[in-house]
Amino acid sequence: MRALERACSLHGVEFQEGSEVEDLTFEKNKITGATVVCATGEIKKINCEKAIICSGAWSKKIFNKIPVFPVKGQMLSIQGPTNFLKRVIFGPKTYLVPRDDGLIIVGATVEKDSKFNQGNTPNGIRQLQEGIRSLLPEAINWPQMEHWWGFRPCTPDLKPILGKSKIENLFIATGHYRNGVLFSAITSNLLLKIVQNKNLKEIEKSFLEKFSLDRFAI
Ligand SMILES: Cc1cc2nc3c(=O)[nH]c(=O)nc-3n(C[C@H](O)[C@H](O)[C@H](O)COP(=O)(O)OP(=O)(O)OC[C@H]3O[C@@H](n4cnc5c(N)ncnc54)[C@H](O)[C@@H]3O)c2cc1C
DSSP, X not given: OHHHHHHHHHTTXXXXXXXXXXXXXXXXXXXXXXXXXXXTSOEEEEEOSOEXXXXXXXXXXXXXXXXXXXEEEEXXXXXXXXXXXXXXXXXXXXXXXXXXXXXXXXXXXXXXXXXTOOSOOHHHHHHHHHHHHHHOGGGGGSOEEEEEEEXXXXXXXXXXXXXXXXSXXXXXXXXXGGGTTTTHHHHHHHHHHHHTTOOOOHHHHHHHHHTOGGGSOO
């Protein structure tokens, strides 16, 4: 992430960490800017020529025509001996991902009714522990190091929403559900082309048709 942040900065991207978009402003069929609450509490207006909504599970809060909802995932890590596990193990509800230093990432719950409820829960942790027991029984007594959770941006058909919206200068890249890390490079490449109005390959056009916001009748 640090490398990505540095690369972006070198290309002129400005980050405003801790700032939250509260509201978008429109004129006729165009977005003109946003109201932003900064980390200091200061409220600022930002003007824009074009905008992309890419706020994950929270996208609907910013633009309510996007039918995205949160699906919570809980994870934990355990410390195993170095080189004990050399490859990823996938089970029906759990997967184990080894790191070089013996740390094993244990993922992940899929909680469709979670709303935005924060925190790890006894039930979530128990499910992950049961997964460890079934996939790698000897690991059940290895020390637990950390636990955390996140909200996957999910859509009604489990596919992302990419491309133009009905607002002419507002674009969307959200709803990647369980695959947003995997698809981040292709998504950003595609969105860059659309925002800059560049020629698209046939395959890219077909992605945009399949993943258009228009498929949802809202
Ligand atoms: C437990 C778990 C395991 C996962 N494992 C994998 C995996 O192995 N492989 C994979 O490909 N994907 C995985 N995913 C899914 C992946 O994390 C998501 O698909 C991806 O993060 C979506 O990216 P995004 O940029 O759309 O949203 P996010 O990564 O959620 O980023 C959205 C950002 O928008 C910000 N934001 C929200 N509202 C506002 C606002 N009003 N103003 C300003 N900023 C705002 C949020 O703070 C956040 O930083 C996993 C998810 C979870 C929870």
